[in-house]
Amino acid sequence: MAKRIAAFGEVMMRLQVPGYELLSQASSLNYSFSGTGVNVSSALARLGHTGYLISRLPTNAVGDAAESYLRKLGISQSFIVRGGNYLGMYFLENGFGARPSRVTYSNRQESSFNTAPESTYNFADIAKNIDIVHFCGITLAMNDNVRRHMKDLARAVKAHGGTVVFDCNYRPGHWGEGGYTKAKPHYEEMLQLADIVMMNEKDAMFTLGMHTDQIESQEQLMELIPAVARQYQISVIAGTHRNINGDNTHSLRGFIYKDQSFTFSKMLTFSIYDRIGAGDAYTSGIVHGEIQGFSPEKTVGFAAAAGMLAHTIVGDTPMSSESDILRAMTEAVGDVER
Amino acid sequence: MAKRIAAFGEVMMRLQVPGYELLSQASSLNYSFSGTGVNVSSALARLGHTGYLISRLPTNAVGDAAESYLRKLGISQSFIVRGGNYLGMYFLENGFGARPSRVTYSNRQESSFNTAPESTYNFADIAKNIDIVHFCGITLAMNDNVRRHMKDLARAVKAHGGTVVFDCNYRPGHWGEGGYTKAKPHYEEMLQLADIVMMNEKDAMFTLGMHTDQIESQEQLMELIPAVARQYQISVIAGTHRNINGDNTHSLRGFIYKDQSFTFSKMLTFSIYDRIGAGDAYTSGIVHGEIQGFSPEKTVGFAAAAGMLAHTIVGDTPMSSESDILRAMTEAVGDVER
Amino acid sequence: MAKRIAAFGEVMMRLQVPGYELLSQASSLNYSFSGTGVNVSSALARLGHTGYLISRLPTNAVGDAAESYLRKLGISQSFIVRGGNYLGMYFLENGFGARPSRVTYSNRQESSFNTAPESTYNFADIAKNIDIVHFCGITLAMNDNVRRHMKDLARAVKAHGGTVVFDCNYRPGHWGEGGYTKAKPHYEEMLQLADIVMMNEKDAMFTLGMHTDQIESQEQLMELIPAVARQYQISVIAGTHRNINGDNTHSLRGFIYKDQSFTFSKMLTFSIYDRIGAGDAYTSGIVHGEIQGFSPEKTVGFAAAAGMLAHTIVGDTPMSSESDILRAMTEAVGDVER
């Protein structure tokens, strides 16, 4: 039951210092192209669906390189527009143990995506040709222009009977001071349009300004998520709780709230190779489970395993097939596969 | 008391994706040349013996590269024959944490070794010039031609009073369906010729079809190995039990069965850098202990430490000297050696 | 006037020693995936057409990597079939000055492509969906099975009114002894089906066994090519004469024979970075010129410039856009483009 899924979002160039040197020590960078939309669209293509990206790339050698790279990831390019001059970029210095990884952005506001004029995309045509659309809160933080694109597209997809996925993903650095207040109305608008939402209790409290007397995050979650689902009429809300352990491992537990009830995955603890983009693997797992009609138990377990595997993969973008993920759900780490 | 040891076996070209990328992400490969025979012969050379390899390499640039590489490893090349066109190859993608390593073979049946015609090797001459010969169950899986070579050589060595070492090493992928049934008579023939055998209770149960009512592997081992030794008149049987832990470490415990009694090493737990070929380091440790007349306690401890160190070495082939291994047996991990 | 072009051919894994070391000196390889069909299909995609590949890739990690790579090159994958276990491979050691480059093949006959069973491809369906099909003499050298595929497909395309391109490309090493005699009937059959043929006087003399009293290759060409065109009813024959100079440069001159007359490009002399695959760039230039209805002068100049640029590109596969090639036709080497 393969579906046509389009993600709307910026393509970023990731410039990563190889190994564990700092930018001021090294002399080379590995580059790749990613972004939440790229990650979700590519992950779902790898799970057997058709994954589109709706984005705008510069008409120069950097845009050409991005385009090739997206093709390599298996993304269908019908909805990619070329125009403008720049690609958003970020530098990544890998942390080690007690030293956290560090991301330094280059200017993003002037990127081809963030400066796309109003008539860039043909949303009516896109909406006709897809089943599901995916948005992310990072994109919502960009500027009014981009926000208008997002909402127009979400409305067009709803109008054609499609499904809207929205990942709250609030990034304080992108909204600046007074960010929650600025962000709230836009988040509310997106939540009203969304069918599947990725978030946890922190989004409810900080972005939506909801209140709870609970102190433990688990109890806050149990109280607030049903309230959000009710208020914005959302069918599925899913998310994770993450713990960063001292010994280079993380612990992750996924939840899904659907039909007025919560389902949780096992708590998974695992070594981290590349943390960035792992949340998008979780999202893809939830979306895939919903498409395939998995039980909530299977969906949340599948999503958590997809997220776990994404931490073991080089780069932002998940690379696991459905069978890789199903095998990882059995939990016994295997010997060399030959 | 240095001995002359020859291993009979295929040389494989190992093509490893550097770091943790997949073949579909990367663009370069590190290559080296290995194989069970290469590993055992080189490891014993490093322990002070003369290590020969009996094998056949193609007469082209790939064969030249393999030959140089084996020289670098310290293998004496008197018994290497050049002929045919191909070398067996395998691709290795390194796993990380929850994602296991993956091996993909290229075609091996057409390799110079696996297509060596009957009169390729002068077994009588070889048998005269060596003290010990080593064989491996992987080689036994190749084809009738290769199996005939193995048995002819084993018989020639026995006829000259030499020692035969056989490592059972059953690989399901190489025998295909109905593999155990196909393999059994060949294993039995080799066991009848062997003096030192590497195996554990799984080989006894699956390959030799032996039965036990025991459920725990330790008890199965204690029951079956003496039976095997008795039935096939084998002086020394040795092997390991391995546990793969969740946190990128393995636990390994070696045993040796000799003079009707078992000796076990301590359970060693250690971080893994490169798992492939570590079993061959263990074998080399057992053979070295037997040559040197170590006590069973020292032999099995030495072999287990050799196996542990091989997991910390880049590539398939052990690189540790006797003093490296003896120091590792003391168990305290040291600070930088300067 | 973009066309749909499919190339039928094997995908090879190229394993190149970086820099100028020999395989017996180095320890890493750069890999990519190419083949005449890959090169032509990708080059034409880059020139604005839809480029398909008709081929068979193994169902394992190597096949996955090839598939990603072909996507990156811009090849449409609708006609790629997965099956079998192996990919043809070749090792490349770069020459320098007086030391020529060296290619060592790994086994190719057992590749997924060369062992594809009869019903692998749906030729009727393919023929319906393409305008032009491309074949190469290297493929013709493989085995009877592959030759049958080629001829069936060529006939299907002709039956649907499509155009057949055939590049003679006789490789002595692939046909073995008595090769010309073995090859001749197959070449004749392909020429009878072909509309556009890549060849020069050497193919006429050696492969087709034609006779001429001329001694200079230019005069042999002028005599034999019209005879070939007449005999096999070929609309367009094109090819090159190449000179390898002492100073790391080659000289190349293209010709096209069409409507009973010859047109020659200027003699181009240029530095060589990567010689392999440059002939396929020339072919693509000829095909593109014919599709676009260029004058013979422009077509042959465009093809020669495309071939020249392909010698400056890393890897087998041409990477130049139409505007890159048109600019290179003006002949003045430019300063840095900024």
Next chain:
Amino acid sequence: MAKRIAAFGEVMMRLQVPGYELLSQASSLNYSFSGTGVNVSSALARLGHTGYLISRLPTNAVGDAAESYLRKLGISQSFIVRGGNYLGMYFLENGFGARPSRVTYSNRQESSFNTAPESTYNFADIAKNIDIVHFCGITLAMNDNVRRHMKDLARAVKAHGGTVVFDCNYRPGHWGEGGYTKAKPHYEEMLQLADIVMMNEKDAMFTLGMHTDQIESQEQLMELIPAVARQYQISVIAGTHRNINGDNTHSLRGFIYKDQSFTFSKMLTFSIYDRIGAGDAYTSGIVHGEIQGFSPEKTVGFAAAAGMLAHTIVGDTPMSSESDILRAMTEAVGDVER
């Protein structure tokens, strides 16, 4: 007679594809930090002077890396200010033979340097502490803010009796359409302030709109440069004529116009490794010759040799010592120096 020289200009991050791949083929980049000011300041430091840079770098990890890199180049950092968020960047794909190198800029207008507010630099203080200041036409193309900085600083240096060097370096891409008209008044203002000017007849004709009936560039030069010197009261005008040959070599001839007379260097022909920044080495040679009181013959020969050597050095920034350059002026290419 070491002098204190400050260059005013932007620091750019150079992101270079290693080897000869395109951005759409490769996966890593070498990075360094350069810019005309960096190159001139560092080259003069290497010739024994104190070289300062007047610039603004972002307060993040990229700015830290730039700062370390400039220190490594030997640049004194007293006049570097930290502020803003971005560094100008450019991607460099190396050309080969018939394929020219290609530069793709990332957004530069938003860089820390190009957005430096008015009171960023303390020009009075700087002018007191230096002997010579260097400016470049690329900087003049940036924006009104930057132009104001340039002119304020030039005036301050003049007021303190210092020397002003101005390199015309007109880059069409940076001024856009109607560029010459836009640029002319700013160039005129800078020329009125300048003592030493780098330019040739093309700058006179296009940027300054001067007229000549001569057709050959040599004669245009001989007519226009004296006119420029007269009109703007410039003591020294120097520059080069460059020829790009077909065989990966360039030919370069330098001139200096001083005391109403021209002196020319020999025509140098040499192989090119890295063309970018070589003009800055020539400039540094002229400035050094003037400081040291070399004869015009020695100055122009020294500058041309410095320029030639800079083409053989990796990166934009000259790395030659005075003795390296003096040895290169003797013209016989040496064997290995040991």
Next chain:
Amino acid sequence: MAKRIAAFGEVMMRLQVPGYELLSQASSLNYSFSGTGVNVSSALARLGHTGYLISRLPTNAVGDAAESYLRKLGISQSFIVRGGNYLGMYFLENGFGARPSRVTYSNRQESSFNTAPESTYNFADIAKNIDIVHFCGITLAMNDNVRRHMKDLARAVKAHGGTVVFDCNYRPGHWGEGGYTKAKPHYEEMLQLADIVMMNEKDAMFTLGMHTDQIESQEQLMELIPAVARQYQISVIAGTHRNINGDNTHSLRGFIYKDQSFTFSKMLTFSIYDRIGAGDAYTSGIVHGEIQGFSPEKTVGFAAAAGMLAHTIVGDTPMSSESDILRAMTEAVGDVER
């Protein structure tokens, strides 16, 4: 309250096998320049002070490379002298898990530093221009000439009212047999000159030959350090106890003894990336705390955190800023910083 700090010591060239190969497996080395003096001087420069190095570098390409590298590290070079022909070098093979790292020295006695003639440095001038000088026991082990330099400089600094820091750092390999006896008088002389001393109970027992009946190292420390402080009139003594754990982590606990009382840091346990040079980071933390007038609790915590972070940094030389260290003192390992 930035101070001027000079370290006296040898610059070593570190030649490190990348990854985990042995020197007999690999074919490339990463190089950098370090040494206790380099590390301390650079670390203090990064904490906001002016860091000088007093050393002698060869007048050749290796010396040039070292000089650039030290500039990059932020070291002020006023007190570096050029002369002699050689630089001390060491090869580093990284250990993994159960296999320790291994250092192999190249000849050091003939280095420019260790052969510096008597009048090489102008100690009177240096002493006038700095506030603090740092020495290390490794330097003390070199030869009589170097020892004389050390003591002359220490006396000059004391004479100008400066502070003397001495890190005992006894390396058995450098003193050879009977080392403690040879070393003792020199250590005593340095301790009499020192204000701040880095050591622990082992130095007191072995190098100074002091006696204690205590058996536990903690109790030995509590007894001996006050005795040392008393005997040699030392204001501040600081040091660490280190534990090497089985799982690739170390545990570190710092102490400071000052004003007759001990203060201890928390016991920190952390993953190790590069162990070499981490002690110098601890020293720098103590010196910085003393300069800034931190409380003993803050000083020892700051020093321990600085030491911990240095284990996560590539190379010998600490790279952390004051804010990096202060953040690490809070102990919660953070997620990606963006």
Next chain:
Amino acid sequence: MAKRIAAFGEVMMRLQVPGYELLSQASSLNYSFSGTGVNVSSALARLGHTGYLISRLPTNAVGDAAESYLRKLGISQSFIVRGGNYLGMYFLENGFGARPSRVTYSNRQESSFNTAPESTYNFADIAKNIDIVHFCGITLAMNDNVRRHMKDLARAVKAHGGTVVFDCNYRPGHWGEGGYTKAKPHYEEMLQLADIVMMNEKDAMFTLGMHTDQIESQEQLMELIPAVARQYQISVIAGTHRNINGDNTHSLRGFIYKDQSFTFSKMLTFSIYDRIGAGDAYTSGIVHGEIQGFSPEKTVGFAAAAGMLAHTIVGDTPMSSESDILRAMTEAVGDVER
């Protein structure tokens, strides 16, 4: 007619900056092990003889790495002794075009080879087991100890009827001031012991102090070489004249003087990849020709082609087989070999 050839000489570690950066720009080095003895012994092994090296290597990780490397090169190690602590090293920065390559030595006098005590080698035993011994003038420059080893070994080989080859190879840097005078008696002693000598007219004039009125080097050669042969009773004298051209090519012409007559090779002009060690390839060609009883024409042509090919090979050590060299003698540069 394979012979046993031993070369006496130092093993050097070559530390080469990859690409064209300077030591002060780069951060990694490629390493290999070479030396005149290594090159000649390995080249002759590759031509089918048994090549021994008589040398001394340190008993540490660097010595182990050298030993593995020599094995890889095909050198028989029976006469290699382990002892001492250091290996001679040199840094190599590749030149480009007008910028020459640069070699910087690390300290060599303290190497294991140059400090080998008197009884290190068993010369009587060696002389019994070899047919030919090779010496080089570089070794002669080291110290009295080494010179005594050389002469003792040469005498022992003569006493056993073996052949002595001596390559004059005078390096001014190694003898220091007044070098020719110091060197002369040692050269004379070696020439009296030698059967085959590598030299040209410059050695006769400068090292031996011979006089000629001729001005052109060709005429000097024709006059002086016969005089040398007569005076020292040398059967074969061979050498080359080399020209370094402006365009990255060298021209080389070999000569051999034997039986009172000169034979010259063609003048070969070719591109240079790695110049170091190419003279040793020429020597090996002369020795091989003499062993095989080639005509002087064939010998000198073979040696010149061997020398030419060595310039195209990475590293100091020749890698060509006899068939590679014979093919290169035909002079037409070939296309890719497949």
